[in-house]
Amino acid sequence: MGNIHSDKTDCEAVVVGAGPYGLAAAAHLKANGIDVRIFGRPMDFWATKMPAGMLLRSPRAASNIADARGRFTLPDFEAANGIAAKNPIAIQTFVDYGFWFQQRLLPELDTREVVRVDAEENYFLCELSDGSRVRSRRVVIAAGIACFSKIPDVFKALPDSLLTHCYSGINVQEYRGKKVIVIGAGQSALESAALLHESGADIEVIAKIRALRWIGMHPGLHKLGLISTMLYSKHDVGPAGISRLVAAPNLVRIIPLSLRDKIRTRAVRAAGSNWLPTRLKNVNVKAGRYAVEANIVGSRVQLKLDDGSVSMADHVLLGTGYTVDISRFPFISPQLLSRVSRLDGYPDLRTGFESSVDGLYFLGATAARTYGPLLYFVTGTEFAARELTRHVIRSKEAA
Numbered sequence: 533m534g535n536i537h538s539d540k541t542d543c544e545a546v547v548v549g550a551g552p553y554g555l556a557a558a559a560h561l562k563a564n565g566i567d568v569r570i571f572g573r574p575m576d577f578w579a580t581k582m583p584a585g586m587l588l589r590s591p592r593a594a595s596n597i598a599d600a601r602g603r604f605t606l607p608d609f610e611a612a613n614g615i616a617a618k619n620p621i622a623i624q625t626f627v628d629y630g631f632w633f634q635q636r637l638l639p640e641l642d643t644r645e646v647v648r649v650d651a652e653e654n655y656f657l658c659e660l661s662d663g664s665r666v667r668s669r670r671v672v673i674a675a676g677i678a679c680f681s682k683i684p685d686v687f688k689a690l691p692d693s694l695l696t697h698c699y700s701g702i703n704v705q706e707y708r709g710k711k712v713i714v715i716g717a718g719q720s721a722l723e724s725a726a727l728l729h730e731s732g733a734d735i736e737v738i739a740k741i742r743a744l745r746w747i748g749m750h751p752g753l754h755k756l757g758l759i760s761t762m763l764y765s766k767h768d769v770g771p772a773g774i775s776r777l778v779a780a781p782n783l784v785r786i787i788p789l790s791l792r793d794k795i796r797t798r799a800v801r802a803a804g805s806n807w808l809p810t811r812l813k814n815v816n817v818k819a820g821r822y823a824v825e826a827n828i829v830g831s832r833v834q835l836k837l838d839d840g841s842v843s844m845a846d847h848v849l850l851g852t853g854y855t856v857d858i859s860r861f862p863f864i865s866p867q868l869l870s871r872v873s874r875l876d877g878y879p880d881l882r883t884g885f886e887s888s889v890d891g892l893y894f895l896g897a898t899a900a901r902t903y904g905p906l907l908y909f910v911t912g913t914e915f916a917a918r919e920l921t922r923h924v925i926r927s928k929e930a931a
Contacts (some may be wrong), residue, residue: 541655543567545924546668548646548658548863550574552630553896554674556598556913559637560921561672563600566928569666571642571658575630577676578623581701585727587620589719589747589805594767594911595621597633598918604633620807649673650865651889670891670924675861677897680854686823687715687850694833697850698724708732710846713835715823717741721851722804726811728849735815736843738835742820745803767911770799777904781915784904789875792904799905802853818843856897868892875901884923885916891927893920 547558550572558570588595596605609629610617618625634641648659649671658666681697696702698720704727714725717739729735764772765779778784778799784792818837825836826848835843857877859869873880873888878901885893885903895916899907906912 541667541669543569543666543668544928545569545670545672546571546646546656546658546666547672547674548572548649549674549676549896550634550641550643551577551674551676551896552597552910552913553676553916554672555630555634555638556917557672557674557895557920558641559599559604559633560917561924562638564921564925566921566924569640569642569668570638571644571646571660572675573643573645574634574641575627577678577699578630579627581678581699582623583698583702583704583724583727584624585704586623586723587805587807588623588626589620590909590911591768592617592619592621594769594909595626596914597630597910598914599633599637600917600921604637609633620805646863648863648865649868651868651871651892656891670893670927672885672893672895672920673858673861673864673898674895675863677854677856679860679862680856680897681850682852682855683850684715684823684852686826687848690826690828690833690848694828694846695848695850697852699854702849704728704731704733707847710734711736711844712847712849713738713833713843713845714849714851715739716802716851716853717744717804717819718802718851718853719804720853721802721849722808722812724849724851725815726808729815730811736845737812737815737817738821738823738837738843739802739817739819740822741802744809744817744819745801746806746809747803748806767906767909769906769909769911770795774799778906781903781906781912782919784906785902793901796900796905800908854897856900858894858898878902883919884926885920886923893923895920 544567545561547554547570558568561568606629609632645661646658647661650657655667656671681699707728708731711734712728714721714737725735725737764775767779770778821837823835824838827834833845833848858879871889879887879894881902885899897908
């Protein structure tokens with residue numbers, strides 16, 4: 533695209549998405565004098581796609597949406613609103629915190645959706661849901677993971693009435709008295725299973741791994757003073773040692789891709805928080821098993837498992853996570869997408885989160901293949917927003 537400076541633009545940067553990464557990016561850019569516009573419904577994924585009653589896996593210290601001066605943290609929100617600090621954090625508290633952050637730092641946020649992004653000769657053209665258009669020198673894509681839900685092939689033929697993904701939003705009360713099979717062994721699967729069980733559903737968990745894993749089962753490792761500081765970062769992403777490494781995304785970025793992938797997958801392997809086992813003690817768990825066939829029998833689902841056994845249910849809930857593939861973002865034009873260098877479905881990013889297209893940036897989970905697993909979590913907003921802003925300022929000065 534070459535030099536993206538143009539007198540025809542409406543702003544210097546457009547941020548697509550208003551979740552934690554979009555809010556942090558726009559707040560940092562604005563605080564540094566960049567003319568930025570942010571589009572999207574604030575905290576929409578967290579507010580509408582997660583079951584009510586869910587708790588955050590991340591600890592309090594890793595649950596702040598970053599602002600340029602560190603004055604709008606989760607504890608600041610709680611103090612300003614007379615909310616008692618709790619750990620783990622209720623998702624509704626976090627959603628309310630995100631709204632509070634937005635209203636104070638980005639009251640001008642535009643809730644219209646960006647439905648298409650094209651690259652013109654000297655600028656990006658963003659089309660909005662009402663048909664209007666915005667020209668910008670730069671576009672920051674922080675659109676989250678809502679369109680990346682992973683649906684294993686064996687389940688794809690099931691209708692929506694019998695199959696739901698954890699990230700599509702469920703009302704656990706609707707399943708009271710019903711048999712629900714939950715597929716998966718990660719936080720979303722296991723916590724959804726606990727919430728459904730507590731709401732009166734008959735739950736069966738099917739997990740491919742041989743035994744469920746739990747995070748934080750060795751609290752003593754966090755109480756060793758300097759040794760603990762050497763083993764774990766404040767972000768608390770990954771096990772001892774790896775936690776410290778992934779806290780340095782610029783270092784992770786220069787590690788060979790094959791090793792980088794091993795670090796990333798090890799840091800985020802399927803596991804549940806250590807406050808879940810007691811809530812699941814009366815739940816039937818079939819570990820080391822997976823479905824090889826899914827059929828509709830009357831109004832129910834019949835799953836045939838790899839050992840030849842059969843499970844019946846009124847509904848199947850997938851806690852199978854997500855697979856990043858930026859081609860699934862519906863708003864990136866095919867022409868623009870074809871110019872983005874990719875590592876499988878992830879964009880291959882340069883310094884400052886810039887893609888192979890000058891002026892086009894990707895934040896959040898889409899950046900994890902380049903910068904490591906810190907970018908899957910809210911705690912990564914601090915690094916991402918800071919590095920993005922530095923790069924935008926430098927590119928603006930060089931223009």
